[in-house]
Amino acid sequence: MLQLKAKLFDVEQGQNEVAMNYTKAIELGLTLYDRMHLKLNGKHAVAILDFAHEELAEDEVGLFAEVSKLLDAKLGDVISVEPLQRPLSLDYIKKKLDGKILSQKEISAIISDLMHERLSPTELAAFISAIYINGLAMDETIALTNAISESGDLLKVNGVPVVSMHSIGGVAGDRVTMLIVPIMASLGLKIPKTAARAISSASGTADAMEVLCPVALSVVQIENAIQKTNGCIVWGGAVRLASADDKLIKIRNPLRLDPKSLLLSSILAKKKAEGAKFVLIDIPIGKGAKIERIEEGRALARDFESLGLSLGMQVRCLISDGSSPLSNGIGPALEAKEILATFENNEHNMLFEKACQMCGILLHMVKGISQQEGYEMAIAQMNSGKAFLKFKEIIAAQGGNPTITSKDIKIGEFRAKIFCDERGKVSHIDNVAISKICRLLGAPADKRAGMILKVKKGDNVEKGDEVAEIVASSKQKIDFAMQNLHKAQLMEVEKIIIDLV
Amino acid sequence: MLQLKAKLFDVEQGQNEVAMNYTKAIELGLTLYDRMHLKLNGKHAVAILDFAHEELAEDEVGLFAEVSKLLDAKLGDVISVEPLQRPLSLDYIKKKLDGKILSQKEISAIISDLMHERLSPTELAAFISAIYINGLAMDETIALTNAISESGDLLKVNGVPVVSMHSIGGVAGDRVTMLIVPIMASLGLKIPKTAARAISSASGTADAMEVLCPVALSVVQIENAIQKTNGCIVWGGAVRLASADDKLIKIRNPLRLDPKSLLLSSILAKKKAEGAKFVLIDIPIGKGAKIERIEEGRALARDFESLGLSLGMQVRCLISDGSSPLSNGIGPALEAKEILATFENNEHNMLFEKACQMCGILLHMVKGISQQEGYEMAIAQMNSGKAFLKFKEIIAAQGGNPTITSKDIKIGEFRAKIFCDERGKVSHIDNVAISKICRLLGAPADKRAGMILKVKKGDNVEKGDEVAEIVASSKQKIDFAMQNLHKAQLMEVEKIIIDLV
Incomplete structure (x- = not known):
């Protein structure tokens, strides 16, 4: 460990850089761009080494702006400087760049170095780029998923x-999780669900659940809730399950690099960290969904199932119709309201139906009964009110008020109706357009904003019929959404008589 | 531009991160991990956006440790916050990751965004990884080299x-530049040479030249020296020619990513920035050199020549024998001493011969005369003392003392002889081993340290013959080098009688 006197170079380098006297550095066997670890009064920084020839004496270290700020260093402060060993995982990243297959040990070393801040963001970016271009073999994906999950x-x-379930998403109003969790929990199965918030849509499951109770629970709070009620629906972002994945996502995001192997490992590592043994994954397909073609959905399903098997989890995938929204109300409050109303009225709507069918598959997986028997068990839990009771218990266990009813849920007081401008048959309602409009209205941040659909795919409509209503907390938002409505192509209406010749 | 009150989150995130109230961020149409530009009192930072749900009010911004240090921010400071547009060059980097060919405009945009700090190091790392794996077509390499050179x-x-010349390096004592520059300059040609310092060897041309005069000249100082003397030998690191290349090298280095296209563009972009129209590139090959096989050297030569042509430079490559050192003295002072002695004694040694042959090729390129005529012109400049006179002028123009002689150059006072331990014929003297030993002795930082070879390849040696002498500024360094000598495999001696059967 060297003790060097600080000189401050007030220049920003765009990354952490530090300079040492050339003679001293060479004498110590250091090379240009070696990584150095610096410490001062308990603060520390890792910086890339530059050489200085005349500006620095042998007992001095030059701190560029980023580093002097990190260390809170003043001129003359004595800084502890130590060269960092080049981590072995750099060789493994290089190996992947060269298109070779990594062993389980090599992948573990990369994730371990990542977690211990021994790899720089640029080195991780090279790793992700290598995976994006060269792909990962199934054995590598297994090793990566295991390493991330731990x-x-x-x-x-x-x-x-x-048990657990997950949807790859993209369907407006698809809140089946809020039915499946209480149904399965009421049947005695443990189902700890960590859900996402909306990234580009009007609402995520965590956003809708938050209308009813807190969702940012700690690991201990989640474990307690499960202990009490068998189930929970919490926000995954509040806990650090599979947290290497979060670090990788930060680097993947700006370049939108989503190689399939990282998509698979990202989802299943979280499921494994949740302790799930049986996992059902919903892959909605169709126009306006994330995946358009069934072949693509099937290939993804096969990969999920085989990766799951190797991780010691039984994973099944279903391919569902993702071409239309699943509820009438879209937006956090409207979706929570619709879920509560479904329970209250035992309404056999699309959410009810999809949830019970998915429970049927999960029960078939867990209990070895037929899917039909499982489906009927799920319906029985709904009809008997046991699932609703369990949902209230879960709300209470997460710190919410279990007596809440659908009528208690407030939605925005400003509204506007959307009318149909032609006669015909509704041939498509677009998930992406709905998300766009709802976000203009303020969702998901404004939980009370959103849209209420008044028609569904296949309905015949007349010019002037009301097809939807938009909801917001200000008139300004309503006007703004109305102005942008025509750009969004919310619905397609097919003429019944196409042409008169 | 938002004005938000700072809250400080005293947590290091390993990169610049900033948090905003979720509601506010979504309302503004921001997405998780968007890039934000922050300003406070003339200091600024670019940071990745996180969302905060309860910790921050709508008029607050949360600064993680790295960012608050960069901005020197205190609790409650009003920070200007502005989302940065996603640069278009990100799409071009993605395109390269997808194995597609980039247009000249797209490559210019990447280099321009790189120079304007609009690309993060991780994004550049993805670009370099993509080039490493997918390669660059010749047109892309041309565009990249042009963009870097400007x-x-x-x-x-x-x-x-x-005119200019460059060696891809790797041969100990190869200081022909210090002869070629004065020969060419004495013939009236302009030859501004920006040379490198040693990275892993005992001495770079800039290190040896620095024994005689300053080499860290500014652009204006270089232009003045050329004006006066036609030539210079300066350190390239002191000027910012083709500086995008320096930024790319910082990212390439930790992973040792040296794709051929970046090697080519790195060298020729600098030559173009020097204003060179005729460039001679030396590719030493053989055991212990950077390139071992002649086919590889020839392929590289073809790429250099064709890239040069497209850049408007006439580039010729020579493949030289790089399997042995080129001078007897190795180390900055010993090499400078040997160059001066070569001039003083007009010694027709290997350096003299190689330099005159290379000048012959350059003169053939520039003047259209035959290589033999050019070679004879170079020898005439040496024999007449005109080249030496020019060398003294150059030393003076760079700020050195032109009356310096080889005897004035001090070398380390501590010495030890290395003796041969078997009878036979010297079949190989290893450049890499020489570098290693010289660095243990203190070179290149200690300019007086190094090695003097007493034999050359092909010499017959007896057991006990002196084969080399090592030189250092302390006894400790000598002892240390002697202890490590056996590991370095300095020479190979072939038995003349291999076995007696």
Whole structure:
């Protein structure tokens, strides 16, 4: 460990850089751009080494702006400087760049170095780029998923079996999780669900659930809730399950690099960290969904199932119709309201139907009964009110008020109706357009904003019929959304008589 | 531009991160991990956006440790926050990751965004990884080299033609530049040479030249020296020619990513920024050199020549024997001493011979005379003392003492002899081993340290013959080098009688 006197170079380099006297550095066997670890009063920084020839004496270190700020260093401060060993995982990243297959040990080393801040963001970017271009073999994906799943907190759930479900998303109003979790929990299965907030849509499951109760629970709070009620619906961002994945996503995002192997490992590593043994994954397909073609959905399903098997989880995938929204109300409050109303009125709507069918598959997986038997068990839990009771217990366990009813849920007071401008048959309602309009209205941040659909695919409409109503907390938002409505292509209406010749 | 009150989150995130109230961010149409530009009192930072749900009010911004240090921000400071547009060059980097060919405009945009700090190091790393794996077509390499050559300072040299030379390196004692520059300059050609310092060897041309005069000249100082003397030998690191290349090298280095297209563009962009019209590139090959096989050297030569042509430079490559050192003295002072002695004694050694042959090729390129005529012209400049006179002028123009002689050059006072331990014929003297030993002795930082070879390849040696002498500024360094000598495999001696059967 060297002790060097600080000189401050008030220049920003765009990254952490530090300079040492050339003679001193060479004498120590250092090379240009080696990584150095610097410490001062408990603050530390990792910086890339530059050489200085005349500006620095042998007992001095030159701190560029980024580094002097990190260390809070003043001229003359004595800085501890130590060269960092080149981590072995750099060789493994290079190996992947060269298109070779990495061993399980090599992948673990990369994730371990990533978690210990021994890899720089640029080195991780090279790793992700290599995966994007050269792909990962199934064995590598397995090793990566295992390493990621162990990289953060692990949920400890007593009593088996633990089940879970996940949708790759993209369908407006698809809140089946809020029905499936209480149904399965009411049947005695453990189902700890960590859900996402909306990134580009009007509402995520976590956003809608937050209308009813807190969702930012700690690991211990989640474990307690599961202990009490068998289930929970919490926000995954509040806990650090599989946290290496979060670090990788930060680098993937700006370039929108979503190689399939990282998509698979990202989802299943979280499921494994949740302790799930049985996992059902919904892959909605169709126009306006994330995946358009069924072949693509099937290929993804096969990869999920085979990766799951290798991780010690039974994973099944279903391909569902994702070409239309699944509820009438879109937006956090409207979706929570519709879920509560479904329970209250035991309404056999699309959400009810999809949830019970998915429970049927999960029960078939867990209990070895037929899907039909499982489906009927799920319907029985809904009809008997047991699922609703369980939902209230879960709301209470997460810190919400279990007596809340659909009527209690406030939605925005400003409204406008959308009318049809031609006669015909509704041939498509676009998920992407709905998200866009709802976000203009303020969703998901404004939980009370959103849209209420008044028609569904296949309905015949007349010119002037009301097809939807938009909801917001200000007139300004309503006007803004109305102005942008024509750009969004919310619906397609097919003429019944196409032409008169 | 938003004005938000700072809250400080005293957590290091490993990169610049900033948090905003979720509601506010979504309302503004921001997405997780968008890039934000922050300003406070003339200091600024670019940071990745996180969302905060309860911790921040709508008029607050949360600064993580790295960012608050960069801005020197205190609690409650009003920070200007502005989302940065996603640069278009990100799409072009993605395109390269997808294995597609980039247009000249797209490559210019990447280099321009790189120079304006609009690309993060991770995004550049993805670009370099994509080039490493997918390669660059010749048209892309041309565009990249042009963009890089224009990215920094440009030397303005009056009067044509400007010639230049470059060695890809790896041969100990190869200081032909210090002969070629004065020979060519004495013939009236402009030859501004920006040379490198040693990275892994005992001495670079800039290190040896620095024994005789300053080499860290500014662009204006270089232009003045050329004006006066036609030539210079300066350190390239002191000027910012083709400076995008320096930024790329910082990212390439930790992963040792040296795709051929970046090697080519790195060298020729600098030559173009020097204003060179005729460029001679030396590719030493053989055991212990950077390139071992002649086919590889020839392929590289073809690429250099064709890229040069497209850049408007006439580039010729020679493949030379790089399997042995080129001078007896190795190390900055010993090499400078040997060059001066060569001039003083007009010694027809290997350096003299190689330099005159290379000048012959350059003169053939520039003047259209035969290589033999050019070679004889170079020898005449040496024999007449005109080249030496020019060398003294150059030393003076760079700020050195032109009356310096080889005897004035001090070398380390501590010495040890290395003896041969078997009888036979010297079959190989290893450049890499020489570098290693010289660095243990303190070179290149200690200019007086190094090695003097007493034999050359092909010499017959007896057990006990002196084969080399090592030189250092302390006894400790000598002892240390002697202890490590056996590991370095300095020479190979072939038995003349291999076995007696």
